[in-house]
Amino acid sequence: MKITLNPALKEQIAAQAQALGFAACGFASAGEDPVRAARLGQWLEEGMHGSMDWMESREHHRRSPQGLWPEARTVIALGMSYAPAFDPLALEGDEERARISVYAQGADYHDIVKKALKHLARWIVEHCAKQGIEAGVKVFVDTAPVMEKPLGEASGIGWQGKHTNMVSRTHGSWLFLGAIYTTLELEPDTMGRNRCGSCDACQTACPTDAFPAPYRLDARRCVSYLTIEHKGPIPEEFREALGNRIYGCDDCLAACPWNKFAAQAQRNRAFLPRAELVAPRLDELLALDDAGFRKLFSGSPIKRIGRDRFVRNCLYAAGNSGNHALVEQVRSLCADPDEAVADAAVWALGRLEEG
Structure with a gap:
């Protein structure tokens, strides 16, 4: 009954x-x-x-x-x-610092x-x-x-x-x-009303054109997917567009006009960013070995991708930075045991030396 x-x-x-x-x-x-x-x-x-x-x-x-x-x-x-x-x-565009998605900074x-x-x-x-x-x-x-x-x-x-x-x-x-x-029978609430209107700010903000149409995402082109889920070398067509994003991407989220109403007073304090992740230095991140990576990202969602995938991402950022001070550090990673890291280092070194 x-x-x-x-x-x-x-x-x-x-x-x-x-x-x-x-x-x-x-x-x-x-x-x-x-x-x-x-x-x-x-x-x-x-x-x-x-x-x-x-x-x-x-x-x-x-x-x-x-x-x-x-x-x-x-x-x-x-x-x-x-x-x-x-x-x-x-x-x-910062040549010394990397960008970590807001959600992963705390x-x-x-x-x-x-x-x-x-x-x-x-x-x-x-x-x-x-x-x-x-x-x-x-x-x-x-x-x-x-x-x-x-x-x-x-x-x-x-x-x-x-x-x-x-x-x-x-x-x-x-x-x-x-x-x-x-298992409780509770009266459903009214479905959320779409209020996007004619705005396309999130679509145009995407650096890799990951939206084939409004309300449709091709994850294979998404920076968040590429830097977090994708294993092995990232396709060359996307590497420059990554800029200095090394874990996730906030561009389409940040572009949304509804953010101006965000009630920051209701933020959960547990998600406040860790100081060392707000504007991390690329040179320090490129120097991470497995133990250093695990220590830095203990208690962070970033830990799940492992040192190799993370350093791979940092190398793409280094290649896009134009910062010649990173050349020797990048060069040393060309012989990294991980093939994706070594491939990213060779690409980054070529970019820095030709720039």
């Missing part, structure tokens, strides 16, 4: 979410959305996921929350703000968001138990086959902008997303 829940429960969950550091909370159905599923299928069929094979192998789980957990009835979509207090593009969001999700899920179970209601819950943040952005839009916490990321009227493009799947 279907249980009719206390209509105040949604408000109580949202209030508890805010107390735990979430800046946005919304509710959506766990059922399959045919349009959302079709878009995912088309994106995968066109190969725009690049080498991210897990996107394709678990498509059946991504199509809907119930594809992953049949007992789910409601999705609680949540967002934590990491709106920067500084211009993310301030270091563009603590690993996976740990922070998941901890808060678990606290909220536990509160929901205990709160409902006091009312004689059994609540099943599962928490997800990024690493599971969950379509957080479309579900966020369905829950009303924002909409997927033309850059395919979540946009909020209150928090701009700066939200970490998480989700709680639950």
Whole structure:
């Protein structure tokens, strides 16, 4: 028999979410959305996921929350703000400094968001138990086959902008997303209304033309994909466009006009940037061995790509810098045991010597 829940429960969950550091909370159905599923299928069929094979192998789980957990009835979509207090593009063109995406300059969001999700899920179970209601819950943040952005839009916490990321009227493009799947039957909120209008700022800001059309991303051309997910040498056609970006890219996010409304007061303090990652020196990063890399990026999402891929990225930045003071350091990496690092060093050295 279907249980009719206390209509105040949604408000109580949202209030508890805010107390735990979430800046946005919304509710959506766990059922399959045919349009959302079709878009995912088309994106995968066109190969725009690049080498991210897990996107394709678990498509059946991504199509809907119930594809992953049949007992789910409601999705609680949540967002934590990491709106920067500084211009993310301030270091563009700096010949001595590298650019790390805003989201990776502080603590690993996976740990922070998941901890808060678990606290909220536990509160929901205990709160409902006091009312004689059994609540099943599962928490997800990024690493599971969950379509957080479309579900966020369905829950009303924002909409997927033309850059395919979540946009909020209150928090701009700066939200970490998480989700709680639950067996509770909760009334869905109104779907987020698209407010991009005729604006194409995010499209034109992309340095590698990764958007074949509004609301469509070709990950194979995206700087974030290339510097984080892509293994081996990055195709030469993209190397110059990387500039001094060594981990991720903020350009399309930073270009969004809705960021001017971002409520920085609601930023989670755990995401405040570490001083050594705000404007790191290229020469110091190029000198990292495996132990030094692990020490510097302990507790950071950057650690997952490893020293070799990271130094590879730094070498592309060195090649684009025009900074001849880096020549000898780059030259020494031409014999690096990792083939991608050595290839990047040879490319960077050629650029510096011809410049």
